[in-house]
Amino acid sequence: MAPLTMIEAIRDALVHEMERDERVMVLGLDVGRLGGVFRATHGLLERFGPERVVDMPLAEGAIIGSSLGLALSGLVPVPEIQFLGFTHQAFHQIGPQLARYRFRSRGRYHCQVTIRAPFGGGVRTPEFHPDAIEAQFVQTPGIKVVCPATPADARGLLLSAIRDPDPVLFIEPQRLYRRGREEVPEGDATVPFGRLRIARPGSDLTLIAWSAAVELCLRAAERLEEDGISAAVLDLRTLVPLDVAGLVAEVARTGRAVVVHEAPLSAGFGAEIAATLQEECFYSLDAPVARVAAWDSPYPTGPLEAWYLPTLERVVEAARRTAAR
Amino acid sequence: MAPLTMIEAIRDALVHEMERDERVMVLGLDVGRLGGVFRATHGLLERFGPERVVDMPLAEGAIIGSSLGLALSGLVPVPEIQFLGFTHQAFHQIGPQLARYRFRSRGRYHCQVTIRAPFGGGVRTPEFHPDAIEAQFVQTPGIKVVCPATPADARGLLLSAIRDPDPVLFIEPQRLYRRGREEVPEGDATVPFGRLRIARPGSDLTLIAWSAAVELCLRAAERLEEDGISAAVLDLRTLVPLDVAGLVAEVARTGRAVVVHEAPLSAGFGAEIAATLQEECFYSLDAPVARVAAWDSPYPTGPLEAWYLPTLERVVEAARRTAAR
Amino acid sequence: MTGYRILDPDGNLLDGARPRLGPEGAVEGLRWMLLSRAFDARATAMHRQGRFGTYSPVRGQEASVVGSSMALDPTVDWIAPSYRELPALVRHGMPLERVFAGYLGRGKAARIPDEVRLLPNQVALATQLQHAVGLAWGLALQRKPGVVMAYCGEGASSEGDFHEACNLAGVKRAPVVFVLINNQWAISTPRSVQSAGELYRRAEGYGFPGVQVDGNDLLAVYEVATEAVERARAGEGPTLIECLTHRQSFHNTTDNPRLYLPEGWLEQAEREDPIRRLEAYLAAQGVWDDGVRAAVEAEIAEQIEGALETALAMPAARPEDLFDDVYADPPERLRRQREELLGRAGD
């Protein structure tokens, strides 16, 4: 395959699954004629017709709630929520319904549903569009949370998500949609859940991230190399399931870790990483696990986001501090 | 004042504030004639009339969304959501609206709104009624999260909440509503936010909890005393603002801590506590901060909850393990 | 305001009315209604003894629940219940012993059998309407037969989910029938607080028919529901049926209606009792009398006690139940938690 951007890789995964399994359908706002506000579903309507590529009335609760019902009927819906921030409108249909339906029905039913949603900052979108609320979904057992950082992972993880018999929240970093191209494995090359990716090896310190923050950490690692600090970068890929064993193995080796995320600090998923690491490899840690995150304020609009999001400087500084302890 | 149960203390706080400030009103499902499903608002309708004690149509989004508007009009609404699990139906009106309205309006508006909601397990309620989802609200900057564990704190913190110019989520442990009575300070005796309470002093180890889990920790501390382990019990009282300084001072003293909560482990607020402690007093910790929580599965119904919630045994065992490291 | 009616409150056929449900069907319906009432009594007693979880009696609204569900063919149609539709579930194929097992907290024993086209009871009000629409639309997309009947109360109809579900159903012409059981109360909240409008008229705004029916009249409910199911089956889309009825009992076993019911309300409601009304009608038709009643009641009592006994012999909930139906392929962390608990639970 020619090198693909992330958005192309996502589209390719959707096409591949819709060809492979006629139960797969996509639905959401503007996914049909327009092909999605980011073109993730471009061309799908023409290819698969309006019964499998469905423009929905403007109601996130109905998009998710009806996806649950569509799954019960035997279909495999892949709903798109236009931006992750608008999953709030459907929150009551995600954590307490979609995620729990297998449990509530004592295994009689399951919901093979993959919710796709773009999120993340750095592209000056209006309010709610960048909100990084992934941690809220980790607190709702029954759903998996998947967050690719590269085109290849986006395709491979999306195949896994659509084939997973349980609901998956698949969140896509809008900033990286068209950032670069890479060779993407073709065909049925799934990427399994629960196995982190070593985005860059390193021996002094471990930077831990997911989604767009992985790229930030890679840049930070380069900068740190100039200082003579060898920083590994881990891409978690999936928050649920979390690759605890992989994390522990990597961090035990370096004894130092920094977690980086775009969500506000307090109760962000970075807290879970730090808590887990200090539980699981307390005696190998030479320094506290540091967290670099957005501040505990709402995502701002306009130029303020440059001060709000974790910056290269903040990551590098936290890493230096951690390496020096 | 005669000793009060927690539900009486809450009612007393509501009456006190409604007497003191005629802008204060309560609204929600069944808060009027019935006086609330737990009787928290019993007698208020008769005393303050149907304009200040309002039975609402069955729509949590409207209860919260209209409270926001009522606040803009100059009133001080104290909406009740019948059970915390049903805040999910209003999630889009809480984090992204109520909590952010000051920020969005650049300080032109603020929302003096206190959302009261019972939650927590141990009383065999139906689905959603016990769900402990407090951590999800810590990720929505702009709102405070308050969780009393005693009648006196319930009254004092509720006074502070209602008087706070910003929105407060005030969550009440249904299991403790009528568990016992205690002397409750009268009048304007507010309890400030952001100051933890030392529920029991101790020197070997610190148990950290909030809401109903405080009582569990107190029982665990008694049991531990029999083993010769002196366990302090901290009651956080408020998750936002978090008393970081108080936590650090206490845990630095013992060097060992166990956090206990009723929410599932992953990304629960216990993660924030563990992460903060290892950041702020890494070199005073003699053992990892342990977490005792519900499992990463949905809250079950019926007899299963006895196996789901943290038990005395699990807390004691985690404390023993932590003390022995 | 009573809605569409076939029988008057004393069980007399209205002038010119020709019931679609014959005497045999009406007797069957009456039997389900009596079973429902007997179950209410048994469940309430079990709760009082601390042996049963929270229970919401059907009392008063049996004609609405039974009459609507009798319009369904359990071999192809589906029910998306709320939590107050017991006889509909049993008629649709849910074994009575499994219903008991659920209230007894017997875990997996309460599972809906694979061949029964029934969604689990729903506590989060109105959420099930969205699922019902998705299911109905999905059946239609796959050219599978089947109509979905979704229940909710008049309280639940104030939730946003009601609107979103009805609106989508209209757009997709989904084969779904919304049965809104307006029993005048949402816990302590009266109908008048729920809405200033007529509930059935909301359907117009979604582009499909809305009907108000006397929910204490089994024959009327059956007829209206049957027409709605036929429309849905013919691809003509959804219907909203508002059943006007009364909750003659507490909201659930933790509620005390004396705190809020107006003087005389209950007596008034009981005067419109759907069972009394149908019995009078069937007696006039010559197919019902005290003897038949006694025989049917004895049979029902036996059925209920038998089912309860079976349920009591079913395996209890086990700690594994906390983990086994969370995911098909659970995260490693959850597996470890399971081991931790089972180690402990095995102690």
Next chain:
Amino acid sequence: MTGYRILDPDGNLLDGARPRLGPEGAVEGLRWMLLSRAFDARATAMHRQGRFGTYSPVRGQEASVVGSSMALDPTVDWIAPSYRELPALVRHGMPLERVFAGYLGRGKAARIPDEVRLLPNQVALATQLQHAVGLAWGLALQRKPGVVMAYCGEGASSEGDFHEACNLAGVKRAPVVFVLINNQWAISTPRSVQSAGELYRRAEGYGFPGVQVDGNDLLAVYEVATEAVERARAGEGPTLIECLTHRQSFHNTTDNPRLYLPEGWLEQAEREDPIRRLEAYLAAQGVWDDGVRAAVEAEIAEQIEGALETALAMPAARPEDLFDDVYADPPERLRRQREELLGRAGD
């Protein structure tokens, strides 16, 4: 289907129509409409230069926005906007330079002045309707004068919040006017996908009147809105007004309607242009001609450029803005974060 109308598309008074808005008022309305269109053009140009945030033009729907808001008294009434009502905000008292400041990302400079009864623009569709109802109800409870006008699109009307807000407004007879601007599109999604029903008819189900009006006819919108405001002011409760109009431009500056607009749709929409229609009417009334138009347009251009210049001179956003309006009394942790950033930002 055009809704209530006073002027035909060519600006002729319909037989027997007696507009409530006199020529002077209509000229004022036209001026706001022209200002709106000029702002659209300026904002779009600024966005293309990378100097402006995302902007949603009003083009095509000016009569709906201006006509409805002219029914309000800014000294007592309130507006709860969505994001496509620019001329209403400015007429209501929001200084044009502050509007510019907002799109320029100038932070605090864009704050709504304390004396202007206006809620901030709302991006989360339909959520503002709930706030509007609470505000209106709260005003009434305090016996304060004032009517709240809340705007939303036909897309937003599919959200659960629309239902919950309308229903509560009906129950509380709140002094609120819902202006549903049906411009036929929600981004790329056509009106037909939103609902199978007529949107204005939903009001019946909530117990208050719903009106459909030709949203390209300033005189008709003004009349319908004025009646609704009068009803609300008199304590008679809410009204839902559906304005049938067209979005003649892109959804916002990131959208490309050529990807989805059907052939000829835009041309058809432009034929119904509300400005052209009103100009024709006012010309026939003898109060408008090319000369007046040129003068008004020059004045507007000056006003816009002046406001833009003022806005450009306003203080830029500062890192403090991230912290200062989160809480009145920020948590210690947030204070420390502020210090951390300001230490850094000061570097």
